Amino acid sequence: MDKIEKYRAAVKKVLQEHHEVEPINSNYESQLVFDDERGHYFLMTLGWNELKRTHGATIHIDLKGEKVWLQVDRTDFRIARQLREHGIPKEDIVLGFHAPYKRPDTGYAVA
Numbered sequence: 238m239d240k241i242e243k244y245r246a247a248v249k250k251v252l253q254e255h256h257e258v259e260p261i262n263s264n265y266e267s268q269l270v271f272d273d274e275r276g277h278y279f280l281m282t283l284g285w286n287e288l289k290r291t292h293g294a295t296i297h298i299d300l301k302g303e304k305v306w307l308q309v310d311r312t313d314f315r316i317a318r319q320l321r322e323h324g325i326p327k328e329d330i331v332l333g334f335h336a337p338y339k340r341p342d343t344g345y346a347v348a
Contacts, residue, residue: 244305245273247323248298251316252280255296265291276300299333304346308333317345 238246249271256269265284272278280296296316297309305325310316317330331346340347 240303241300244300244303244325244329245276247320247325248278248300248305250323251319252278252296252298254319255280255312255314262286267295301331304329304331304348306331306333310334 252269252271256267262284264286265282268279268281268283270277270279270281276299278296278298278300279294281293282295283290283292285291293311294309295311297307298316298320299306299308305320307317307320307330317327317332320330321327327345329346331348332340332343335343337348
């Protein structure tokens with residue numbers, strides 16, 4: 238298995254683990270979205286909070302080149318750490334939710 242296939246499998250595994258967790262509120266559901274051709278991976282949350290619609294990415298990860306870009310992490314689970322536990326080294330994970338000038342201080346890849 239080449240590097241990108243390994244990373245793709247790890248990303249899917251992490252998202253699947255979070256998808257299987259029961260939602261806090263029964264008015265919400267989670268959806269997994271995998272786009273292998275373009276390298277986009279999402280865990281979406283949708284539902285209703287009284288009269289307010291909720292719809293958005295809880296976790297968004299992209300594969301760009303040979304890097305894993307963590308674009309959104311709206312969890313308390315430290316997704317970057319979980320990606321490392323699944324075999325992706327820090328130097329191949331970009332914390333895309335941090336501004337480019339902050340990335341050198343994160344200990345992860347800058348781009």
